[in-house]
Amino acid sequence: xxxxxxxxxxxxxxxxxxxxxxxxxxxxxxxxxxxxxxxxxxxxxxxxxxxxxxxxxxxxxxxxxxxxxxxxxxxxxxxxxxxxxxxxxxxxxxxxxxxxxxxxxxxxxxxxxxxxxxxxxxxxxxxxxxxxxxxxxxxxxxxxxxxxxxxxxxxxxxxxxxxxxxxxxxxxxxxxxxxxxxxxxxxxxxxxxxxxxxxxxxxxxxxxxxxxxxxxxxxxxxxxx
Numbered sequence: 001x002x003x004x005x006x007x008x009x010x011x012x013x014x015x016x017x018x019x020x021x022x023x024x025x026x027x028x029x030x031x032x033x034x035x036x037x038x039x040x041x042x043x044x045x046x047x048x049x050x051x052x053x054x055x056x057x058x059x060x061x062x063x064x065x066x067x068x069x070x071x072x073x074x075x076x077x078x079x080x081x082x083x084x085x086x087x088x089x090x091x092x093x094x095x096x097x098x099x100x101x102x103x104x105x106x107x108x109x110x111x112x113x114x115x116x117x118x119x120x121x122x123x124x125x126x127x128x129x130x131x132x133x134x135x136x137x138x139x140x141x142x143x144x145x146x147x148x149x150x151x152x153x154x155x156x157x158x159x160x161x162x163x164x165x166x167x168x169x170x171x172x173x174x175x176x177x178x179x180x181x182x183x184x185x186x187x188x189x190x191x192x193x194x195x196x197x198x199x200x201x202x203x204x205x206x207x208x209x210x211x212x213x214x215x216x217x218x219x220x221x222x223x224x225x
Contacts, residue, residue: 001026001070002046002048002069002099002100003027004026005029006070007168007170009071010035012070012190012197015198023041024042024057026044026048044057048098048099049091049098063110067111067116068118068121068197069104069118069120071095072121073092073136076133076136077133078092078135079132080132081132092136093138093139096140097138097143097146100120100143104150104160112154115157116159117160117200118150118160119161119197120160120161122143122147122162123140125137127164148208159204159207161200161207162209163193163196163210163211164214165193166212166217167217168187168188168189174187182215182217183220188213188215
């Protein structure tokens with residue numbers, strides 16, 4: 001699990017631990033990783049945009065059943081594109097797109113050995129946007145395309161899919177309207193994403209797909225009153 005110290009990442013770690021998996025939790029946030037310390041978890045401080053660090057992680061790993069690429073810059077807002085710094089653009093793409101590619105590049109042999117699976121965490125922002133989110137949208141859109149490209153290249157040994165979350169929150173202070181606007185009647189929870197990832201880990205006839213987990217929002221027509 002990359003990006004393991006974040007909101008969705010920590011839920012993923014907990015979900016798979018509860019089901020008896022051994023989990024390697026990767027993040028560049030060392031204090032955040034410390035909060036995940038428990039039996040069955042190997043904590044590794046890794047910046048997935050750094051190829052040397054990714055290569056070092058995979059050394060000695062001979063068999064991996066599941067790779068979840070969840071790392072990325074969480075905030076989608078980058079400010080106006082006219083003032084977007086190139087280093088900021090590269091940071092978003094480095095964590096959210098280059099990182100998953102490097103994790104698969106160096107982990108492919110271990111995944112092939114296990115007949116394993118990859119699940120990339122994208123976003124509904126790969127298909128829809130708010131203003132001033134260009135690098136986030138580009139990273140997530142690129143990751144969705146990378147997903148189906150890898151599925152074709154690595155099959156039949158390795159399946160590669162993606163989960164695209166919508167609004168996911170663990171905040172109990174949201175307004176009723178925030179929940180009510182969703183066709184399912186509520187904002188998503190991190191556990192919703194974890195459940196979809198777990199299903200894809202076992203869905204042997206599914207590859208190259210993006211599963212949208214957004215409470216139906218991308219299927220809802222919205223017009224201003």
